[in-house]
Amino acid sequence: MSGEVPEKARVRPRDEGELQEKTLASLAPYRDGDGRIFTIWSTLAHHEDALRRFLVFGNHVLGKNTLPLPSRELMILRIAARAQAAYEWDQHVRIARRAGLTDDIILAAAAGDRDGLDELDRVLLTATDSLLDRQSVDDELWGRMAALLSTEQIIDVLYTVGQYLTIATVINTLGVQVEGDLALPLPEPTDQKEEAA
Template sequence: MNFSPQSPSPCPPLADEDWPAEIADMKAGFAGALNVYRTMARHPALLKAWAPLRQHIVKDSALGDVRSELVILRSAHRIRSDYEWAHHVSRARALGIADARIQAMRNSPDGEDGLIASAVDALFDKGYLAPEIEGAVAEAVGQQAVFDLIATVGFYSILGFILRTYETPIDPAVAGEFQKRPL
């Protein structure tokens, strides 16, 4: 797990004193809380547009909290984002998801977790859900949750691209938590 960039980021997270005036109202909320959004704050229009989709994906998804975290963990693993993996291990633990279940999302989990992993893998590998996977996921979690699974994979893929491109450092609190309690 890489807790700090190998080289200085070409686009480091913004410090409070450099926060753009046009998104000043966002600094006290989610955007100012995490390095990923402090990096995105370098493009204020994108961060403003991002906020409503983030609200839905992170807070209002038909997947529910636990399934959402499993989708995010598998996506983080597939896109090789240490930042997202560490942050979402922390969030999964806070939801009461056992470390063994979290770790399984890097491998071949069983049951519904395996179905979620196969759906995420299909999106990464083929760019769509084949009818048999879509049908199985819809039967297990509902059609709206299938849409949210697809949107969550897309959302976290974009974040992963940004994080990896700009070598965004894992937030200190999460890095410290992970170092005290590794997976």
């Protein structure tokens, strides 16, 4: 499933001065420490109406998700690593560290290694791989998910995988470039898929 990111952006980020006021208002929370709009969003601002709508859904997945924050981040990092989406990887390594995850756990989960993780995270990473590979889960995995998660949380699993696969696809296709140096090197893709947790 690993992607191929162009060495240069295929679509350059838009300058802030080109954006509508309502788009700027929607992007107010999506700025870096220097006040610049994150590159992913200034790139997607070429389609301002769609971006504003997408941000509403993205805000749910990133900010109002019912899954534990560290667990959600492990799922996103697994998606980014499998897709080789460096921009997504870099942003979420930083978020995962703030959520208390160590680099060893981040790298292990990204590689598909579930040793040392609790049962919930093992199940969530297995579900992430299954959803990426087959766009579904089998009955056995469904039972394990249902034993640990509410229906609302299971829906958030599906939304999280869908959202971040979409973002990885955007990054890889449009050539969204990392802002500076990677916080942690992006692991090489592995053939490891959907192992039993």
